[in-house]
Each structure stands twice: as C-alpha cells, then as structure tokens.
Amino acid sequence: MIDLEAVVSLRAVATEGSVAAAATALGFTPSAVSQQIKRLERDTGVALLERVGRGVVLTESATRLVVSATPILADLERVRADLHGGGEPDRVAGEIRIGAFSTVVRGVMVPLLADLGRRHPDLRLPLRESEPWETVALVASGQRDLGLVHRWGNVALAIPDHLVETPLFTDVADIILRRDHPLAGRTELRPEDLGGEPWVATFESTICRQWLRRLFDGVGGAPRIVHESMEFENHLEIARAGIAVALVPRLGRPPLGPDLVAIPTASPESIREVSAIHRRTMSDSPALRTVLDALSERAAAMVTEAGRLPA
Numbered sequence: 001m002i003d004l005e006a007v008v009s010l011r012a013v014a015t016e017g018s019v020a021a022a023a024t025a026l027g028f029t030p031s032a033v034s035q036q037i038k039r040l041e042r043d044t045g046v047a048l049l050e051r052v053g054r055g056v057v058l059t060e061s062a063t064r065l066v067v068s069a070t071p072i073l074a075d076l077e078r079v080r081a082d083l084h085g086g087g088e089p090d091r092v093a094g095e096i097r098i099g100a101f102s103t104v105v106r107g108v109m110v111p112l113l114a115d116l117g118r119r120h121p122d123l124r125l126p127l128r129e130s131e132p133w134e135t136v137a138l139v140a141s142g143q144r145d146l147g148l149v150h151r152w153g154n155v156a157l158a159i160p161d162h163l164v165e166t167p168l169f170t171d172v173a174d175i176i177l178r179r180d181h182p183l184a185g186r187t188e189l190r191p192e193d194l195g196g197e198p199w200v201a202t203f204e205s206t207i208c209r210q211w212l213r214r215l216f217d218g219v220g221g222a223p224r225i226v227h228e229s230m231e232f233e234n235h236l237e238i239a240r241a242g243i244a245v246a247l248v249p250r251l252g253r254p255p256l257g258p259d260l261v262a263i264p265t266a267s268p269e270s271i272r273e274v275s276a277i278h279r280r281t282m283s284d285s286p287a288l289r290t291v292l293d294a295l296s297e298r299a300a301a302m303v304t305e306a307g308r309l310p311a
Contacts, residue, residue: 008026146292
C-alpha cells in the first residue's frame with residue numbers, strides 16, 4: 001500500500017526543490033524525509049529521486065505518482081473537513097493546526113483561542129509560532145491548516161494558487177524613542193531623520209528586518225543595526241535604555257510607559273497587511289470556518305474607523 005504521508009514528503013521535495021528545504025517546510029528532519037521516500041521506493045518498486053549535481057530531482061515515475069496522488073490527498077482533506085462538522089448542527093469538533101507570527105499570537109490568538117476553547121470544547125487548536133514565509137510553506141504542504149501572515153509594503157510574500165487568503169486588518173509600526181531623545185517631539189519621522197541612529201532589529205531572515213532595510217532605501221549607510229533580537233519587548237527595553245531606536249508594530253505591543261514615545265514614519269509609512277491563509281480544499285470545513293469567523297470578528301473589533309490599529 002502506498003504511504004500517503006510519504007507522498008506528501010515527495011511532493012514537498014518537488015515543490016521546495018530539495019530534501020532539506022522539504023524537511024524545513026514539513027517540520028521534519030532531512031533524514032526523516034529521506035527515509036520516507038526510501039520506504040516509498042521500496043513499496044512502489046521504482047526510483048523516485050535522482051541526483052543532479054549536489055541536489056536531487058524527481059524521476060518521471062515520481063512526477064506521475066505526485067500528480068496522480070494530488071486529487072486523492074485533496075479528497076482526503078475534504079473528508080477530514082466533513083468530519084469536523086460532527087453530527088450535530090451546533091457542534092464544532094476536530095483539529096485546526098495554526099501557524100502565526102509572534103505579535104499576532106500575543107495580540108489576537110491568545111484571547112481568541114481561550115474564547116473558542118470555552119465555546120467549542122471539542123475543537124482542538126494547536127498553535128505554532130512561525131515567520132510568514134515559513135507559515136506559507138507549512139500551510140501549503142499540509143503541516144498547518146490555518147496561517148496568520150503579514151506583508152510589509154513591497155516586501156514580497158508569495159501565496160501559492162492552492163491557498164486562499166483572507167485579509168484581516170492593517171497594522172502600523174512606529175519608531176520607538178526615549179522621551180528625552182532630540183527627535184521625540186516630532187509628529188512623524190522620515191528615514192532621512194534617522195539615518196545616523198543606532199538600531200535594534202529582528203534577525204536578517206525576517207520580513208520585519210527586510211522592511212526596515214527597504215524603509216531606508218536611498219539613505220546611505222542606514223539603518224546602522226547594532227543590536228539584534230527576535231523579541232519586540234527587548235527592542236522596547238533597549239530603546240528605554242537609550243542605546244538604540246526601534247521600529248515596533250502596534251499589534252501585541254505592551255504599554256510604553258512614561259519614558260518612551262512612539263512616532264509613525266512618513267514617506268514611506270510603515271504598515272503591514274495581516275491576512276489568514278488556508279488550503280482551498282479545506283474551505284468547507286466547519287471547524288476552519290468557525291476559526292476564520294472568530295478571527296474576522298476580533299479583527300473588526302480591534303480596528304478603528306480608519307482601518308488601522310490605534311496608537
């Protein structure tokens with residue numbers, strides 16, 4: 001019998017371009033993916049991968065297998081979606097695996113999960129924190145069912161055709177400064193105002209870091225990133241100590257206290273669009289629809305009439 005989980009791994013190799021990249025997308029180790037595909041080769045009696053240079057490509061047989069199995073995998077997902085509806089009209093059951101970035105976990109998902117848990121005790125909602133690029137890969141490959149992602153300005157975030165994207169709200173990021181900083185009295189700050197400042201930022205691999213670099217396009221030598229941290233709470237403390245400035249989103253941001261100020265950027269604005277993504281084959285899942293509806297309701301309650309989170 002063909003192991004469909006192994007076929008998912010084989011499809012991930014085709015989509016991601018390598019065993020290592022497939023393993024990252026699926027949340028496995030490269031060794032685990034390789035072993036799955038080797039077992040699949042034994043079960044089918046055909047070679048599925050061939051080495052080309054330092055990488056691998058699917059054989060013709062492997063490509064036929066992936067193409068033939070794709071509608072079967074989609075049908076199984078629809079069956080799973082039907083089962084989540086249970087037999088009772090008002091009962092929502094099953095599991096929706098969620099991937100989300102850190103600030104939306106704090107600002108949206110924690111209270112939402114608690115509320116859904118009280119209203120739907122048979123609905124399981126395991127949460128994994130991940131960067132938007134990783135979240136897209138996890139949802140696309142079937143390792144997560146629902147993803148929360150964001151886009152900063154013109155920083156690309158490709159969404160595969162088999163995923164559905166639902167816009168939720170627009171978030172804003174502000175420059176965080178000590179109240180005694182010479183720029184603290186401004187109502188807005190342009191990149192050229194900040195060209196000589198030391199910065200704290202997230203890691204190079206993050207979308208937030210990519211946006212910070214785009215913000216300073218045309219400003220020579222900026223941003224001068226001195227400190228790196230993945231936690232925006234740390235960015236606030238570094239700014240509070242007066243050793244660097246930071247660009248911190250409003251979503252999930254704790255109170256600044258009396259010694260910090262938040263000033264929006266201008267030309268360009270620092271805004272990000274927050275969306276939910278899921279596989280098209282799960283669109284009829286009552287469990288997924290319950291979570292999406294709750295997300296939309298919470299987003300509407302958070303957003304001001306201008307369509308953005310308040311300062």
